[in-house]
Every structure is written in structure tokens, then in C-alpha cells.
Amino acid sequence: MTNQRTQAEIVRQSLKRRYRKERRFRLYGMTAIAVALLSLVVLFTDIIGKGYTGFIKTTMTLEVVLDGEQMYLDDPTDKDQIAMADFQAPIIAALQRYFPEAQSRKDVRELSRLSGNYASNQIRDLLQAQPDLLGSTQTLEFLVHDTVSVYVKHADNPAYSIRLSEQQQRWVDELVEQGVVSTSFNDVFFSRGDSREPSNAGILGAIVGSLLTMVVTLVIAFPTGVAAAVYLEEFAPQNKLTDFIEVNINNLAAVPSIIFGLLGLAVFIGVFGMPRSVPVLGGLVLALMTLPTIIISSRAAIKSVPPSIREAAEGIGASKMQVVLHHVIPLAMPGMMTGSIIGMAQALGETAPLLLIGMVAFIVEVPDGFFSSATVLPVQIYQWASSAEQGFVELASAGIMILLAFMISMNGLAIWLRKRLERRW
Numbered sequence: 318m319t320n321q322r323t324q325a326e327i328v329r330q331s332l333k334r335r336y337r338k339e340r341r342f343r344l345y346g347m348t349a350i351a352v353a354l355l356s357l358v359v360l361f362t363d364i365i366g367k368g369y370t371g372f373i374k375t376t377m378t379l380e381v382v383l384d385g386e387q388m389y390l391d392d393p394t395d396k397d398q399i400a401m402a403d404f405q406a407p408i409i410a411a412l413q414r415y416f417p418e419a420q421s422r423k424d425v426r427e428l429s430r431l432s433g434n435y436a437s438n439q440i441r442d443l444l445q446a447q448p449d450l451l452g453s454t455q456t457l458e459f460l461v462h463d464t465v466s467v468y469v470k471h472a473d474n475p476a477y478s479i480r481l482s483e484q485q486q487r488w489v490d491e492l493v494e495q496g497v498v499s500t501s502f503n504d505v506f507f508s509r510g511d512s513r514e515p516s517n518a519g520i521l522g523a524i525v526g527s528l529l530t531m532v533v534t535l536v537i538a539f540p541t542g543v544a545a546a547v548y549l550e551e552f553a554p555q556n557k558l559t560d561f562i563e564v565n566i567n568n569l570a571a572v573p574s575i576i577f578g579l580l581g582l583a584v585f586i587g588v589f590g591m592p593r594s595v596p597v598l599g600g601l602v603l604a605l606m607t608l609p610t611i612i613i614s615s616r617a618a619i620k621s622v623p624p625s626i627r628e629a630a631e632g633i634g635a636s637k638m639q640v641v642l643h644h645v646i647p648l649a650m651p652g653m654m655t656g657s658i659i660g661m662a663q664a665l666g667e668t669a670p671l672l673l674i675g676m677v678a679f680i681v682e683v684p685d686g687f688f689s690s691a692t693v694l695p696v697q698i699y700q701w702a703s704s705a706e707q708g709f710v711e712l713a714s715a716g717i718m719i720l721l722a723f724m725i726s727m728n729g730l731a732i733w734l735r736k737r738l739e740r741r742w
Contacts, residue, residue, distance in 0.1 A: 364714050364717050364718060364721075365714075365718065367710060367711055367714035368711055368713075368714025368715040368716075368717060368718050369715075370470045370471070370711045371503065371506060371711040371712045371714060371715025371716075372502065372503050372506060372715055373470060373500050373501070373502065373503055374460065374466075374500065374501060374502070374503035374504070374505055374506070374516065375460070375461045375465065375466040375469045375470065375498065375499070375500050375516065376458050376459060376460055376461060376498070376499060376500075376501065377431070377432065377458070377459050377461050377492060377497050377498045377499075378456065378457070378458045378459075378496075378497060378499070379408065379411040379412070379456070379457060379459065379497065380411060380414075380454055380455075380456055381407045381408065381410075381411045381440070381454065381455055381456075381457050382407055382410065382411070382453075382454050383407055383440070383444065383450055383451055383452060383453055383454070383455060384406075384407060384410075384452065385451050385452060387403075387406045387407060387410065388402045388403050388404060388406055388407060389401065389402050389403055390402040390444070390451070392448075393444040393445055393448040393451055394445075394448055399441060399445065402441070404437035404438070404440040404441045405429055405432075405436070405437045407440060408429070408432050408436055408437065408440070408459065409425060409428055409429050412428050412431065412432075412488075413425075413428065415488075415491065415492065415495070415497065416428065416488060416491075419488075424484075427482060427484060427485055428488070430462055430464070430485070431461060431462060431465055431485065431488065431489065431492075432459050432460075432461060432462060433459060433460040433461055433462050433463075433514060433516050433517060434462070434513075434514050434517070435460065435512075435514065435517050436459040436460070439457070439459060440457070443455075443457075460505065460516045460517055461498060461516065462514075462516070463514055463515045463516050463706055463707070463708040464479075464480045464481055465481065465485075465489055465498070466515070466516050466708060467479070467480070467707050467708055468481050468486065468489060469489065469493065469498065469500065470500065470711075471707075477707055478707070505517065505518075505519055506518075506519050506520055506712070506715065507519060507520065507521055508521055509521055509522075509683075510522030510523075510680055510681045510682055510683050511523070511679060511680055511681055511692070511697065511700070512681065514706075514708075515704075515706050515707075515708025515709050515711075515712055516708060518701075518709070518712055520694070520697060520712075520715075520716055520719065521683050522680050522681070522682065522683045522684065522691065522692065522697075523692050523693055523694045523696070523697035523716070524694065524719075525683050525684050525691070526596060526599075526676075526680070526684050526691030526692050526693050526694075527665060527693040527694045527723075529596035529600075529684060529686075529687055529691065530596040530599040530600045530603065530691070530693055531600070531603075531661060531664070531665060532596075532600070532687075533596055533597055533599070533600020533601065533603075533604070533687065534600045534603040534604045534607060534661065534664055535657075535661060536600075537600065537601065537604035538603075538604040538607045538608050538611055538657070538660070538661075539611060539657050541604075541608060542607075542608050542610075542611030542612045542615055542657070543611070543615050543646075543653055545566075545608075545612050545615075546611075546612045546613075546615030546616045546618075546619060546653075547615070547619065547641060547645075547646065549562070549563065549612070549616060550616050550619045550620065551619070551637070551641050551645065552637075566609050566612055566613065567609070567613070569608075569609040570609035570610055570613060573669075574606055574667050574669050574670050575669040575670060575673065577602055577603075577605050577606040577670045578602060578669055578670030578671065578672065578673030578674060579673060580602070580605065581598065581601065581602035581605070581670065581673065581674045582673045582674055585598055585601055585602070585674070586598070586674065586675075592688065593674060593675030593676075593678070594674070594675040594676045594677075594678045594680070594690045594691065594692070595687065595688050595689065595690065595691065596684065596687045596688075596689075596691050597687045597688060598674050598676075599671050599674065599676050599691075599693065600687075602670050602671070602674060603664040603667060603670065603671075606664060606667065606670060607657075607660040607661065607663070607664045610656060610659070610660035610663065611653075611656055611657050611660050613656070614652065614653065614655070614656020614657070614659070614660070615649070615652070615653045615656060615657075617652065617656075618649035618650075618651070618652025618653050618655075618656065619645060619646075619649045621649065621652060622644075622645050622648045622649050626644050626645065626648065627640050627644070627645065630643070630644050650738070651734055651735060651737075651738035652735070654731075654734055654738075655731045655732075655734055655735045658727055658728075658730055658731040658734070659727075659728065659731050661727060662723075662724045662727040662728055662731075665694070665695075665720070665723060665724060665727070666695055666720065666724060667695060668695040668696055668699055671693060671695070671696055672696065672699075676691065676692050676693060676696050677692065677696050677699070677700065678690060678692065679700075680692045694716060694719065694720045694723070695720065697716060698713050698716040698717055698720065701713035701716060
């Protein structure tokens with residue numbers, strides 16, 4: 318009896334230790350998840366806190382007298398006069414009506430720095446498009462200078478240094494009180510390409526460049542990767558050459574992305590002489606980088622198809638090609654699509670390979686084709702984040718928010734397709 322009680326006590330103690338280890342293991346897992354979630358919360362809080370103002374623009378609305386004598390302009394259709402005209406003068410005159418004491422050269426100079434650098438171009442373009450407006454009074458909305466925008470949106474944030482003089486700050490405060498300077502949704506951010514001035518910079522060019530690059534990547538990588546996976550899994554003989562190919566495919570999936578940029582620089586540009594900074598070149602490089610991921614995921618999807626499907630098709634007289642095309646690929650397609658979408662999302666966030674092939678160029682115009690000069694979202698964000706102007710900080714964060722939205726949407730689509738189309742055996 319004593320021995321039985323001793324053995325039972327040993328078993329109970331062993332069970333207690335096992336349960337304690339299990340509780341500790343669960344605690345470790347919950348702690349790891351909590352740390353990961355906390356890190357995500359901190360990341361998103363920081364990005365949103367810095368980037369939400371990127372979706373807000375600061376403008377000033379003025380009654381501008383398009384006085385030809387003041388602008389030294391008699392004929393808006395004369396290119397020589399247009400080149401020599403002073404289109405900033407009407408804006409300064411409109412501001413002087415609010416601040417009549419600003420008459421000295423210093424005051425005029427500081428007053429002129431309240432409006433954006435492209436405000437005079439806006440008047441020039443208006444007169445060129447409608448010459449009959451010369452001499453009339455128009456209510457025009459201008460983007461303010463970047464320093465004014467930073468002051469209006471971040472005056473209470475010590476992380477932003479205010480680069481306006483005290484007099485300029487008083488002027489801006491008065492204009493805000495009178496409703497001349499106001500903030501609204503930044504449609505410029507979604508309708509223009511890059512610019513040297515933050516308030517005039519947009520992300521449309523980068524979005525279009527990314528979409529064109531992703532189209533090229535998908536068209537090349539998906540059919541090639543699926544075909545390679547089908548051949549290796551269904552038709553390739555098991556020999557040393559096949560083993561060599563499989564090992565190298567797995568190795569390529571772990572190669573740093575910058576290596577593919579070097580490959581594109583050496584082969585596509587150095588050997589074939591392709592132009593730099595075009596979506597076709599970027600798509601080719603990203604397709605090479607994405608191929609191993611698509612091949613590996615497609616092979617895993619093909620392996621998941623039960624052998625009984627193949628045996629049943631062969632039993633009714635189907636050829637090997639018919640078995641693969643009519644049964645295996647349709648059943649494996651959800652897994653193939655999921656892996657491809659995840660690979661595309663990874664390619665969308667790549668920067669290093671595209672920097673090496675010249676997609677870091679300053680692109681103002683929105684690309685209109687696969688061979689137009691373009692940049693992509695990650696590179697655009699990198700350029701803004703490395704700029705000295707404070708206005709680009711919020712634009713970079715806003716661009717990150719858009720990029721994360723695209724990537725989360727693509728991963729969400731992959732999860733939805735997997736749940737919607739997967740079949741359990």
C-alpha cells in the first residue's frame with residue numbers, strides 16, 4: 318500500500334509539473350502575441366500621428382486683380398511678354414489689402430513667401446488659357462508655402478520647427494481668423510506627381526508607376542512560375558539535374574532582393590540596353606525576384622491534390638496532360654493564386670532592386686505607358702523621407718499609410734480566396 322501511495326504521489330507531482338509547464342508555455346505564447354500587437358499599435362500610432370496631416374492641404378483664397386500694368390503684361394498670348402511678366406505682383410497686392418502697412422522691401426519679400434512657389438504659375442496658366450481675363454478681378458485659391466502649411470498644422474507640435482518670422486506668424490494668424498487661409502482635404506496629394514515643394518507634391522505618379530510595374534510582374538511571373546511548378550511536380554524526372562534545380566529555386570527564395578537589382582542592372586541594362594526607370598524594367602526585375610516564391614507555393618498547392626484524383630482520371634482513360642490540365646491545376650489554383658498574391662505584395666514593398674535600375678529618378682509627370690519614366694510607391698516614400706523639408710515628413714508617412722493599405726488589401730484578398738476556394742479532402 319505504501320508503495321502504491323508513493324507511486325501515486327509521484328504521478329500527481331509529475332502531472333502538476335506538466336501542467337505548470339503547459340501554463341508557462343501558454344503564458345509565453347500570449348506574451349509574444351501581446352508584444353507583437355503592442356509593436357503594431359506603436360507602429361501604426363506613430364505613422365498615423367505623423368501622416369494624417371498629409372491628407373490635409375492649406376490654401377489661401379484671395380481676390381486677385383489681374384492688372385496688366387502691374388504684371389508688365391499687355392498680351393497674354395505673347396510668349397516673350399509671358400517670360401518677362403511678374404505674375405507674383407497681383408498676389409502681393411491682394412495680400413497688401415489685408416496688411417496695408419507692409420510696404421517696405423523687406424515686408425514685401427516676407428509677404429511674397431506666404432504663397433506657394435507655384436502660385437505665380439497658376440496665374441500665368443490662367444491667363445494663357447483665357448487671355449480675356451486680363452484686367453479683371455478673380456477669386457483664386459492658392460496653395461500656401463510649405464513653411465506656412467507647417468505652421469498652420471503643427472504650430473503646437475515641438476517636433477516641427479517653425480521657420481516663419483514673428484511678423485509672418487502674425488500675418489498668418491490674422492488670415493486664418495478672417496478665413497483667407499484654411500485647411501481642407503488634400504486632393505492635390507492624389508491628383509499630381511512629385512514636386513520640389515511639399516504642398517504641391519502628389520503620389521498619383523507613384524501609384525500609377527507601381528500599378529504598371531505590378532502588371533508586368535504578374536504577367537511574367539505568374540504563368541512562368543505555375544508552368545515551372547507543374548513541370549517539376551508532374552513531368553520532370555527525378556535525377557541530379559532536377560535536384561539541382563529544386564535546390565537553387567529554394568536558395569533563390571532567400572537571396573536578398575538587392576541581388577536581383579544588380580542582376581537587372583547587369584543584364585537588362587548592361588547587355589540588352591533597356592531604358593532606366595521604366596515600369597517594364599522594374600517589372601522584369603521584380604518578376605525574377607517573385608518567381609521562386611510562386612514556384613514553391615504552386616508546388617505545395619499541387620502536392621496537396623490527393624493522388625486519388627489523378628488515379629481516377631487515369632482510370633477512365635485520361636492522358637497525363639489531361640489529368641494535369643483538367644483536374645490537378647483547377648484544384649490547385651486557389652493555393653497558386655494565394656502564393657502569387659502574397660509574392661506580389663512582397664514585390665510591391667520592395668525598394669532596393671528598383672533603386673539600382675534608376676527608378677529613384679525625380680518624376681513630375683504621371684506615367685502614361687509601360688515605357689514612360691516612372692517611380693513606385695516605396696521609392697517615392699524613400700525620397701520624401703530623405704528630404705530636408707519638414708512637409709515631406711508628413712507626406713512620407715501618408716505614403717506609408719497608402720502602401721500599407723495596398724499590402725493589407727492584397728494579403729486580405731489572398732486569405733479570402735483561400736477560404737473561399739479551398740477544398741478539404
